[in-house]
Amino acid sequence: MSRVLTAFCADDGRPVAALEAELRPHEQVQAQAHAGRRRRHFILGRLAAHSAIHQLGVGATELWIAADTVGAPAVAGSDAGVAISIAHSGLLAIACAWATQAGRGRRIGIDVERLRPTDIASSRYAFSPRERQLVRATDVDGSCAGLLAWVAKEAAWKAIRFSADVGPDALEVRGFDPDGLTATVIERRRREGEHDARKTFLVRLRVLAGPDGEYVVALARERTGR
Amino acid sequence: MTREEMFDVVKANMSTIIEGARGKEISEKQSMKDFGADSLEMVEVVSRSMKQCRRKIKRTELAQAKNLGDLLDLLEKAPEATAVTV
Numbered sequence: 001m002s003r004v005l006t007a008f009c010a011d012d013g014r015p016v017a018a019l020e021a022e023l024r025p026h027e028q029v030q031a032q033a034h035a036g037r038r039r040r041h042f043i044l045g046r047l048a049a050h051s052a053i054h055q056l057g058v059g060a061t062e063l064w065i066a067a068d069t070v071g072a073p074a075v076a077g078s079d080a081g082v083a084i085s086i087a088h089s090g091l092l093a094i095a096c097a098w099a100t101q102a103g104r105g106r107r108i109g110i111d112v113e114r115l116r117p118t119d120i121a122s123s124r125y126a127f128s129p130r131e132r133q134l135v136r137a138t139d140v141d142g143s144c145a146g147l148l149a150w151v152a153k154e155a156a157w158k159a160i161r162f163s164a165d166v167g168p169d170a171l172e173v174r175g176f177d178p179d180g181l182t183a184t185v186i187e188r189r190r191r192e193g194e195h196d197a198r199k200t201f202l203v204r205l206r207v208l209a210g211p212d213g214e215y216v217v218a219l220a221r222e223r224t225g226r
Numbered sequence: 227m228t229r230e231e232m233f234d235v236v237k238a239n240m241s242t243i244i245e246g247a248r249g250k251e252i253s254e255k256q257s258m259k260d261f262g263a264d265s266l267e268m269v270e271v272v273s274r275s276m277k278q279c280r281r282k283i284k285r286t287e288l289a290q291a292k293n294l295g296d297l298l299d300l301l302e303k304a305p306e307a308t309a310v311t312v
Contacts, residue, residue: 037246037262089264090245113266120266123273125285147266154265167289168269 004098004108004219007051009044010211011091019043024064026076044093045086049073052097058082070163083108085158087217090114092210094217107199107222109159111151115207115214121146126153131173140178148205148216149173152183155220156201160187181205185220199223227279232301235278236294239271254295272297280307 020031020043027046034042046065053063053075065084066076075082075097083100086093089112096110120126121135121142127149135145156171166189175184183203201220208215227235233254240247246262258268275297276282281304291297 035260036250038260041262089266111265113264118266118270119273120269123269125273125276125288126269150266150269164292165290167285169285 003056004096004221005052005055006094006096006110006217006219007048007055008208009048009051009093009095011040011044011093012211016040016043019047022047026064026066030067041088041093045073045088045095048093049084049086049095049097052084052095053082056082056097056099058097068161070161072158072161085110085155087112087154087158089215090210091212092215096219106224107159107161107201109155109157109161109201109220111154111158111218111220113147113151113154113216114210114212115144115147115216117143118147119143120150126150126168128169128172134173134176138176138178145176145178148178148181148218149176149183151216151218152176152203152205152220153185155203155218156185156187159201159220159222160199178205181207183218227306229298229302232275232279232281233294233298236271236275236297236301239274239278243267243270243274252294254298255293257293275301281305282307 016039020028023046031039031042049065063075063077065073068074073084073086075084081100082097083105084095084097086095087110094110094112098108135149138145153171153173162170170189171185172188173183174186185201185203187199200223202223203218203220205218237252244261244263244267279301281301283300283304287300291300
């Protein structure tokens with residue numbers, strides 16, 4: 001099983017120019033296309049990604065984070081064979097990096113949300129009837145269970161790298177154990193141009209302390225083999 | 227509801243849910259991401275706005291809204307419901 005390294009970057013309130021100075025030149029140009037909180041998220045996400053790539057032992061100075069054809073972050077500038085996923089919420093950015101080979105890489109995605117009261121568990125946009133029933137059936141408080149299920153689903157969505165115009169109905173949470181912090185998410189709609197078997201993602205959830213409270217992190221990995 | 231009234235609903239929900247939108251001018255050309263919204267915040271804003279405007283938008287259509295103007299187009303186009311649970 002390939003190693004997946006994760007790294008965090010918390011917003012310490014430094015001026016945006018100071019944060020931006022730590023980015024690669026290409027990334028600085030990209031960051032300037034954004035403003036306000038989105039710009040800070042963009043920068044923190046890239047810094048977290050560089051930290052995760054560094055932990056993999058890749059010569060990170062020659063790499064920068066660009067965007068792939070659907071706008072998802074992707075490593076550019078080298079043939080090092082590294083893939084990444086980035087997420088941010090509130091004052092925290094998180095990224096994961098893993099080694100990959102062209103055409104043979106596993107699909108992995110990460111998501112994070114600040115733990116807070118939410119009514120997403122009852123949202124018909126976010127969840128199918130079966131998913132809402134699955135969330136309701138747990139012993140965990142509905143607000144927390146809904147948030148955990150959403151983060152799991154988002155991590156799988158990022159792993160598939162759907163384009164932005166694909167909604168949450170493209171995936172479905174099938175297994176959900178909020179006490180054990182695990183979930184299983186299946187692909188209901190294939191990504192355009194792909195004809196292989198529908199994918200299943202195993203999701204590990206964890207709760208961690210952020211600068212302004214607790215955050216939930218989900219790491220989704222495509223299940224391979226039988 | 228008129229488009230302006232629906233926009234007021236959306237803006238009010240954004241100000242409540244998205245920290246980066248509080249006290250900011252919000253235009254139809256902007257997206258919730260411009261205010262630093264995460265995916266959960268965006269879903270919450272949309273869900274509450276549909277409920278308050280008594281409109282239901284299909285998930286497949288909603289995913290294609292690139293900015294607030296697109297969201298308002300969908301809300302305007304959607305038939306008014308007697309009761310909406312989102």
